[in-house]
Amino acid sequence: MLIPCPHCGPRDVSEFTYGGDATKERPDPGSTSAAEWCDYVFARENPRGPHLEYWHHTQGCRLWLKVRRNTATHTIESAEVVGPWAGAEERRRDKGQDVA
């Protein structure tokens, strides 16, 4: 399986570490019930088909990615950088400059 890392280009899955369901957002600890926490920490769907998931480019740029992958076919629809570096590659391409 190839994951199209926005920073490094298509790379073999062996360079990445799976990071779990990316539809889960960490709730605010101050205002969240025990049940909601339980859902965030333990409950996971196991969908057949499209799935949004985290992948860490551990052996590459070390960016965390959100990857939309079909669990039945392993087709990857999209992969985007998560966090402060999201969109940095596009910005660099658009402006023709180094954003770092």
Added chain:
Amino acid sequence: MSGYRLASGGLIDRSRPLSFTFDGKRYQGFAGDSLASALLANGVELYGRSFKYHRPRGLFSAGVEEPNALVTLRSGARSEPNCKAPVVELFEGLEARSQNRWPSLGLDVMAVNGLAGPLLSAGFYYKTFMGPTRKAWMLYEHFIRKAAGMGAGTLLADPDRYEDMNAFADVLIAGAGPAGLMAALAAAGSGARVILADEQAEMGGSLLGSGLPVGEVGGEVGGDAWCRSALAVLAALPNVTLLPRTTVYGYYDDNAFGAVERVADHLAAPPEGAPRQRHWTIRAQRLVIAAGAIERPLVFADNDRPGVMLADAARVYIERYGVAPGRRVALFANHDGAYRTLHALAAADVPVVAVIDPRRSIGTAARAAAEAAGAELLTGHVVTRALGGRRLTGIELAAYDPDAGVKGPAARTLAVDCLAVSGGWTPTIHLASQASGPARWDDTLAAFLPGEPAQPWIAAGACNGEMATAACLAAGARAGAEAARACGFSPSPVSIPAVTEQLVCDGILPLWDARLPKGGGKAFVDLQHDVTASDVSLAHREGFRSVEHLKRYTTLGMATDQGKTSNMAGLALMAHERGLTIPEVGTTRFRPPYTPVSLGALAGQARGAHFRPLRRTPLHDWHVAEGADMMEVGLWQRPRVYRREGESVEQAYIREARQVRESVGIVDVSTLGKIDVQGPDAAEFLNRVYSNGFLKLPEGKARYGLMLREDGFLWDDGTTWRLGEHRFLMTTTTANAAPVLAQLEFLLAAVWPELKVAVTSVTEQWAAMAVSGPRTRDVLAAVLDDIDMTNAAFPFMGVRAGHLDGIPVIVARLSFSGELAYEVYCGAHSGEAVWRKILAAGRDHDIVAYGLEALGTLRIEKGHVAGPELDGRTTAEDLGLAAMTSRKKDYIGSAMLDREGLTEPKRLKLVGFVSRDGQPVRSGSHLVSADDSESPPRSLGHVTSSTYSPALEKYIALGLLEDGRERIGQELIASYPLKGHRVEVEVVSSHFFDPEGSRMHV
């Protein structure tokens, strides 16, 4: 089958005789022979004994589908079982042994299994030996495994080398028969990078040795000659890689392929420097599957007698190897294509007794072939039984009606020593099946064809149901061009040679069962796994009716050949039992590998010392030079003890630990994870990551911190040092260095992207050593240039940057041992220099280097937790660290800290144990009540870490105990029943030594 070498013909080199042995007997063959063709040429009839019934078996095929002629090749460390004789290339001095026979191939006492045949049907083992308990199976398994089986592997280490290779191509072509060669010519002409792989030593597939006229009318050449010229063209092109002896065995995601090149399997031993095999990982934009087809046998009684052989295999032995398969041959086939074998037999002057065909009418060319061979043509007939024991002596025939089936009784008996059989052809859809939807049924071929592609591949030739050579050539050219176009190239048309071929797999009458009604004998469906037609019926009767159940209950298609010749008949018989059509019953999906792949090839260079990376600390060479006992800790090599002459490990660590408490010691702690944390929000970030407060940690101070998992359990611990307003150095446990970094990166990316913090691993940039003991200050003060070491200027948990004899260092006053102690960090390259300077300065104080054992002893005496206590099941409260879980802030793990299960008072708690009877306490021992009323006694907890304590002069241990803190003062037994070990222990506080911590604050 009494085969013999023909006077002429074949692709063998008769000027190069090769000598070899089979079961110790010496034979001769020629260069270009396979082991099978050479044995056949020598008249060998018996090749092995069958898997379950130990029936005598002969040579059945001429390819990887061979179910019978499996041998063990070579001897000693290079001994290799289950090699298929037809694909073993002959070499000088080859040693082969038959398998699954005792004491010898000719006399096999296990053949009595054949007499007990009715008992050994499908499910026999499950029904008989499993019984209501496991006990029966445990008793019988050994004998069953001995009686039923394949060749035995060697226990010696493989002396050969294996390589890994990665390759990238536009077009990969699997199979170099007529379709594959044309595909390569068509694709390569466009400039596309082409890899052409074929499992055989010689490329050409069905054209090898074939005299089939190919080319322009009037200018035809033999098929063999055409394929040689095509290969010469391809070999000259720089964009083409030819990989003979290479099987593309697996189709993986994103058009990645696994292939094994047998670099030196055809030699006695690999030449100097060459690998035995090379594993290729190939990525190609397009795959052209030109894998051909495999002929299938027919099912009749005793159809496994040595001398029954696939019809096209008989032709291949004549045309390619110059070997006649017998002296009186009959052909039993249900389609015209098999009649091609008659041409070969006639050309070789081998008498053909009869042609038996269930069809009423056959093609004109087929009829002509039978006449030309001088054979009696018996249409509307089938072979119902093969006669003979260790060799075929004859066949029984009966009339056949396509509607009513076999009409008994047997009409005639014919004396033959070779029966060529063909039940049609099964396209080799394995690779396609690995990357497609369900296989499609084709009525005209009575076979499955590749399903809808789920990845970009194109099938061409016989594997796609195009059986005629002309059709293969045309399909190959089309597929090659299409593949190149798909990769952005513009292929120009290639000329497709004409072929004069009259006998192709036409007009097939599906025939799945030619047994006489109520006839005896065993009719094999799967020759290699000894699965018979009646086993399929039995599976049906017992309810194992889906193809998946049929396969697993009878083991049909589960041998080393994965059912290459047997699957279709098995499916057809089950369909018949269920009153369904074959496509309604369906087929199982093929999985990689297509043919067996050796573990050596998969392991490649990752074996022995290269099995996994080895991490050495900057001080590694010093440890080794000092004669330390090195041990593996994860990937790291760490010194365990520095034994002196005559010392045991225990004596050494006791000496080392005692010296630390009495004077001073130094230990390498470079393996600790080190993470540089920088940014304006670094303190805020750490405060959210650790369960205790970090916001107010002043510059120049370190703090011990706990990290929890989101579920509230304890995860990691370590000290973090504030080096500047926006800069921290975090340390983690050795084991969690990488996971902690990944988690910090995740939090900064996905959870708190607003925090301005950067984290970087600096584990390998720093050498780290801990110097401990009452004399430490004197030692370090002597070598540090510019750090004031007084207690007032450099208090406990202080961090100071400075120089050690000119070398930049950071010193932190931390203590894992409970003594006055400092950790000295320096650049990795200066590690050994700093270490040696400290040792030199400590010489007058009798400084000692200590290893992991003493490090453990010292921390256990202090009740400090480490990996064995941080086992993923403990909470801060369990380990007596509840004060470090803040109630005033939110952090990772805080939300779930108060879950019912985590606050349950009965949870196992950390306590200490002292051995009462002078015996060591084994880690992993269970703690049980001292009174023996319960049997087996209930476990109250377990021992996590143990040591001899030189400070207490007793064996002590840490452990997790139910109601632990309430049990202090109780006597328990630390029990290790596997070793018969029982020690009386007293429960004590985990702080064995200097509980006030006075020693480290001086």
